[in-house]
Amino acid sequence: MKNYEIESLSKFNTVGFRNDLISWFEKEQRELPWRKDQDPYKVWVSEIMLQQTRVETVIPYFNRFIEWFPTLEDFAEADEEKILKAWEGLGYYSRVRNLHSAVKEVCETYNGMVPDTPEAISKLKGVGPYTAGAVLSIAYGKPEPAVDGNVMRVLSRILLIEEDIAKPRTRKIFEEAVRELIDHGNASFFNQALMELGALICTPGVPACLLCPVREHCVAFGEGVQAQLPVKTKKKKSRAVQLVAAILTNNQGDLLIHKRPANGLLANLWEFPNFEIHNQLLPKREVFQQQFLDAYGAKPEIGEVITKIDHVFSHLVWNVDTFAGKLDESIDQQVLDKHHLKWVSQQEIQDYAFSVSHQKMFAAYTSGTGI
Structure with missing residues (x-):
């Protein structure tokens, strides 16, 4: 991290931020089907579906998927034609193929139990740092970072991080920031709350700062530059x-x-x-x-x-x-x-x-x- 990022963390009221964020999430979280329990399989499926896809779009797909494949074992045994049909319309079909391969490996190698360590889960096909962190923290309560676009946007404002989030190496900065901030006693709600805040309040463009439960902790809001963050270079034209x-x-x-x-x-x-x-x-x-x-x-x-x-x-x-x-x-x-x-x-x-x-x-x- 650069000095200004370390400085913002060193002066940061971490405990107050955690408490305000989690208290808000406990009251305001959306009722989503994958939040009904902390089943690692369901959390895993939902996180793969949510990559590049909006929550509202994912809900009916998730419900149908779990209806067709209620357990990890059911999904492992399914044939590809039915799997692709279940995923039809979500796009990025390599996601579900990788998920199927990984789930079969979980059945064969881990006796049907989704691994609960970063080392083991990260070896599964299609499981990158974000998915690993999401499953470990949400399902198992492990204090692991789950850094997606929502989280980078939120923390770029909270901590006034001006690194380009389009660059892959920047993710490490945000992962380290989460490790500093995460609530070790409630990692599940902490990570979900960051994601929820980014989805509902700390949105792209002009965020709804007046509704934000952690506004008083936000360095960018204090300096009036929240709408200028995150820094992100544009993609090449398709x-x-x-x-x-x-x-x-x-x-x-x-x-x-x-x-x-x-x-x-x-x-x-x-x-x-x-x-x-x-x-x-x-x-x-x-x-x-x-x-x-x-x-x-x-x-x-x-x-x-x-x-x-x-x-x-x-x-x-x-x-x-x-x-x-x-x-x-x-x-x-x-x-x-x-x-x-x-x-x-x-x-x-x-x-x-x-x-x-x-x-x-x-x-x-x-x-x-x-x-």
Whole structure:
């Protein structure tokens, strides 16, 4: 840490801050399904779901997930298709794959008990410093830091830390700060309270300081610079990718779907046939027809555009024009198998996990509202 950070901690009323923060949390905490008990499995699932996803979005997913996989053992034994379906719409599917691998390891190596030491839990696949700290502190009451974006934002203001939170090395500064501040007698509530404060009051932009239970402890508020923190450099601009997709039916009304590769973006999820557009001069429906013919040896009839979707990933943006179409020609079964294509009924398609962008395509198709 730099000197000014050490100085702010050395003058800090740590006991008063802890008491005010935890007292507020005891009265004002939201009723969230993963707070009903301190089951390490449920805490772990919730924390993985909450990465890059808002609490309001996660609640129904969490409830369904626990309904489908009530115990760690149930989840360990589940097949990937059902797991991806349970996660469908949350995005960042590597999270649930890593979680599944780690849970299986817990069953095999730790007799179904989530490890309660930093050394052991950090060895599990997909468990980084934040997840390890969250599970250890919330479920087991261990005084370990759980530093996410909310916590960095809160502490950058409380302690007037002006380091760039976009830089990975900065996390260490905040972890050390939490170690200094954390309540060893109630680490669970302390860490949850920091997160809750960041979610409800110490929000991005202009925080609700007049409602803050720890305002009198906040160095940034005292100096009137709370809205200028945290310091965070902007990300590089995302790369845009132009795609054309089609929802194709055959004479029986079945839908053609495609399974993505086992590695890479949205691995093993299902989607409707789509291609990247390299020739901007041709009409998009012709681009789709030609690439489909080249890839699978059949030429579909393509109708009108049913929706246009811009789907944002962390590093790129998909701009997708989606058409409806018919495929009267049959595709040889060997070709279907080779390219991981499948005909399914509108009833059967409900069992397959699709990414959000392709769910939106299908919703536009079934609603008939178009664009």
